[in-house]
Amino acid sequence: MARTRSLLSDIRLLIVEDETLIAILLEDFAAELGCRMSVTSATAEQALLAIKTFVPQMALVECSLNQSGPEFRVANALDDAAIPFIFTSCHDIGVLPSRHRRQTVVAKPFSVAALKSAILRIRADQKSQA
Template identity: 40%
Template structure:
């Protein structure tokens, strides 16, 4: 699984810079070709309109804004994605309860394990 993301393009929607840097390093270790980062819903939607992604990772809360509109845009394009959160008492909106959820903090192994089934289909 060490090159799970070989040649893949990943959108990471995350507003915490240190967490983003950690995620980018993990994705690079997994062979990711390109990581596009967005810190706001507006940036994420613009990135989705500008290019095609193989998979995405969405922080559920961006400085008080939820990322469901980003999830909707990705789902409309058939892009698989996972949510991530640092909160233990998260409330998942109907229609997204079946989406994978990665609890922060996480290790590279957990990131790979959550992306593997999304990319095998």
């Protein structure tokens, strides 16, 4: 029986999240959407390494890891590598530097439907650029 292609069946997804329960929720969500492969990073250093070694095709990024306040090294590295990403954060978009003001933000607490909708928009953009 042929397996039906799912929303993320061709995607390597990077999840950048330091809160264990939210990370597990996002990993389960990625699996539910049929994500080909995902890696979860709890620190900016882990995420920066994953960008180079795992080479994700999309990322979900919390910009305030380990309660340190907003920090954008991971977002900058993803942007530099032209990897689309979604901020999954409780911060107001006003904390985003001008470089990232056009990024999609799914505010915590987020719904699965809101996250799925954001991913669909990015996938549509990727396909229209291909």
